[in-house]
Amino acid sequence: MIKTKDEKGIEGLKGKIQKGKGVDIGTMFVKCAHKEGDEIVFRSQRNAFFDVEHTDFTKKILDNSKVKYIIKEDDLYVVGDEALQFANMFNKDTRRPLSKGVISPTEKEALPIIELLIKSVVGEPSHKGEIVYFSVPGEPLDADFNVLYHIKMVEGFLKTLGYAPKPINEGHAIILAELAEEDFTGMGLSFGGGMVNVCLSFMSVPIFKFSVAKSGDWIDQQVAMAVDETASRVSAIKESSLDLSKEGDLSKIESALSIYYNHLIEYVIENIKQEFAKARRLPKIPNPISIILSGGTSLPKGFSGRFKQILDRLKLPIPVGSVRMASQPLRSVAKGALIAASADESKK
Amino acid sequence: MGLTGTEADIINCVARLRLAKKDQIRRQVGFSLEYIGFICRDLIRRCYLGFSEGHYFLAKDGIKTLLAEETPKIDRKLLKEVAEEVARQISGELKRTVKGIKIPVSVREIIKETGFGTSEERIKIKTDFDLPVEDESLLLESNIDKIGTRVEKEKSDDMDKTVRLFKELHGKRRKK
Numbered sequence: 001m002i003k004t005k006d007e008k009g010i011e012g013l014k015g016k017i018q019k020g021k022g023v024d025i026g027t028m029f030v031k032c033a034h035k036e037g038d039e040i041v042f043r044s045q046r047n048a049f050f051d052v053e054h055t056d057f058t059k060k061i062l063d064n065s066k067v068k069y070i071i072k073e074d075d076l077y078v079v080g081d082e083a084l085q086f087a088n089m090f091n092k093d094t095r096r097p098l099s100k101g102v103i104s105p106t107e108k109e110a111l112p113i114i115e116l117l118i119k120s121v122v123g124e125p126s127h128k129g130e131i132v133y134f135s136v137p138g139e140p141l142d143a144d145f146n147v148l149y150h151i152k153m154v155e156g157f158l159k160t161l162g163y164a165p166k167p168i169n170e171g172h173a174i175i176l177a178e179l180a181e182e183d184f185t186g187m188g189l190s191f192g193g194g195m196v197n198v199c200l201s202f203m204s205v206p207i208f209k210f211s212v213a214k215s216g217d218w219i220d221q222q223v224a225m226a227v228d229e230t231a232s233r234v235s236a237i238k239e240s241s242l243d244l245s246k247e248g249d250l251s252k253i254e255s256a257l258s259i260y261y262n263h264l265i266e267y268v269i270e271n272i273k274q275e276f277a278k279a280r281r282l283p284k285i286p287n288p289i290s291i292i293l294s295g296g297t298s299l300p301k302g303f304s305g306r307f308k309q310i311l312d313r314l315k316l317p318i319p320v321g322s323v324r325m326a327s328q329p330l331r332s333v334a335k336g337a338l339i340a341a342s343a344d345e346s347k348k
Numbered sequence: 349m350g351l352t353g354t355e356a357d358i359i360n361c362v363a364r365l366r367l368a369k370k371d372q373i374r375r376q377v378g379f380s381l382e383y384i385g386f387i388c389r390d391l392i393r394r395c396y397l398g399f400s401e402g403h404y405f406l407a408k409d410g411i412k413t414l415l416a417e418e419t420p421k422i423d424r425k426l427l428k429e430v431a432e433e434v435a436r437q438i439s440g441e442l443k444r445t446v447k448g449i450k451i452p453v454s455v456r457e458i459i460k461e462t463g464f465g466t467s468e469e470r471i472k473i474k475t476d477f478d479l480p481v482e483d484e485s486l487l488l489e490s491n492i493d494k495i496g497t498r499v500e501k502e503k504s505d506d507m508d509k510t511v512r513l514f515k516e517l518h519g520k521r522r523k524k
């Protein structure tokens with residue numbers, strides 16, 4: 001019996017794994033989302049590696065301790081969260097396949113490593129041509145590079161794996177994940193490792209989108225220089241114990257982090273204001289917009305409070321309703337990409 | 349209906365270039381490609397612009413506007429200052445007048461009012477090509493597959509509803 005399109009659709013929903021995937025390819029993490037029954041499953045890898053001495057003994061120890069590694073010819077690299085731990089142990093910095101949101105131009109191992117990490121989280125397509133939306137940064141306002149090479153390389157690689165890949169702007173993905181109740185109208189901000197991505201959307205249509213090439217890594221580097229530490233150690237402190245709502249009794253590193261967080265937030269808001277100034281005709285947005293904050297750099301306690309404080313002072317040219325953290329700041333980009341992929345798959 | 353500042357900018361830009369791609373207009377006027385596409389579609393509907401083979405050109409009313417010198421010639425900075433002053437005065441009056449009145453807003457009304465939601469014209473970049481990318485990771489030895497990835501799960505709750513709403517909005521845009 002030939003099944004109608006609707007019947008096929010219903011059958012697809014009953015199946016455990018639903019078609020379509022969303023991948024967040026960030027400077028710090030690669031994360032893939034897919035839907036399984038009534039759950040969204042996220043698979044992730046940290047986007048960092050660290051070279052250690054390559055001997056059979058080291059390899060055996062890493063295998064026994066379940067530490068992920070990659071071997072290329074004579075080189076052995078520890079990958080993932082453990083790379084950060086190793087780097088701290090040796091008082092050095094990790095190496096990264098992505099820099100400022102795109103494939104690192106200066107890292108010779110960038111391509112094979114990022115391919116391996118992407119492959120490990122997306123897996124095989126459920127069928128040839130399964131739609132996968134992958135996150136891409138907006139064109140940077142303050143850096144002299146464009147994102148086309150990065151997009152084409154990732155797209156080409158996902159095609160090689162058998163997917164039908166489509167790019168989605170990082171900020172836009174956040175809006176799809178978080179602003180359905182507001183008809184996908186509002187602003188999505190992703191404070192990632194290498195960039196901050198911003199998208200203003202009206203009824204799901206991006207009005208403007210851009211990125212700035214300063215974010216978590218920039219904070220780490222500036223603080224590291226200021227207090228004579230390694231960026232990896234600063235990053236570890238930032239991720240584990242920083243509290244931006246704390247006003248007194250700050251350590252030297254915490255004070256420096258607080259100063260550079262302030263600077264970054266102000267820099268982003270000023271850039272948003274500039275984009276509004278360039279955009280001479282905006283659609284009539286009837287209600288104050290919501291701003292969603294997301295990404296690893298937005299994780300420290302007190303971040304949204306700090307952002308609101310600075311926004312109150314600097315003010316945007318349109319009324320702002322709520323400023324809030326994404327429900328899951330590390331997952332919203334992948335989730336938004338998954339929503340776009342699911343919508344496309346269900347149209348097939 | 350007269351032209352807004354941005355519409356006039358777009359017409360001036362097309363007049364200067366004679367044949368203009370959406371991206372060229374975007375670079376000169378600002379805004380996202382989608383938004384420029386939206387305004388251009390409206391200008392085509394109102395016979396100010398024409399469109400053929402990926403290029404916009406001036407249509408009957410666009411040429412008339414230029415000949416009649418109706419496009420704003422006032423210094424934009426001055427225009428902005430005056431507009432801001434007027435907006436401040438009007439918003440004060442408006443706030444006093446409509447205080448306490450809740451204005452209902454629906455998606456349909458917004459689409460009707462702004463025209464946002466018209467189908468998107470996508471200009472195909474002719475140099476866009478399928479880049480064959482080799483899987484260089486095949487040259488690597490790794491235990492990543494053996495150890496696996498970090499897996500987290502969350503209830504999908506309203507995801508199906510979100511997908512439906514997203515499709516609905518895009519469907520409306522295509523129909524328009």
